[in-house]
Amino acid sequence: MEHEQRMTCLDWVSRVLHDTPESRAAKQWGSRKDLLVWRVLTVWWTLCLLTALGIVWGTDVFPDGVALRIGMTIFALAAYAITFFVPMSVTRPSPPRT
Template identity: 50%
Template sequence: MTLRNSRDLMAWQPPIGWRELSGEQRQAYLKRHGIRIPLRPADWEEMDHDQCMDYLAWHSWILSDTPEARAAKDHEYRKDLRAWNVLMGWWIFCLLVGLGLIWGTGTLGEGIGPRIGITLFAGVGYTVAIFVPMQITRPFPPR
């Protein structure tokens, strides 16, 4: 069974349990049932950009969303999150050491005004330079 255009291809629904099949099992199922899913369907040239992207997402879901691929994405996410947490912890440690040097030593004399000023400067600077960008770049779990 050769489906020609994108509408027919995307109307095909995989059998129950498809999500748990490995890539090899999926290819074997498609071959056994005579289903050929091309990367570019016959009506590719007539499709607009959104339709092409929808088709490519469907194609990826059908052929590439295997348990192995999901496990690899999850492993990569956990590795990235661990690295992010270590880096965030390092920056917090550096901030605390800096504040400890300001408040714990007598380098600024007895004046509390300069200490509060430097503390506010360090807190705002840390937030703008490190904390906000780190929150933006925090890894997201895979879908």
């Protein structure tokens, strides 16, 4: 047998021998824990964004006018999307395949 075929066979044997209800429950628990951490981070970054927008709109940091505040809001939303939302959407944990 070729190396790739041997590795596929060994992988299949290990999956069959080690596929027990306890191991599946442990995998699902780990997946739920990772998803919880991911959700907490998402909420944290959203609160940081809302705080930044609250500072821009709720205070007199930019007393010059509404145009500057709108520009800062667009900048903050774009920066949030590029920096946090897109990478966190891509790296969202998924449940294990059974």
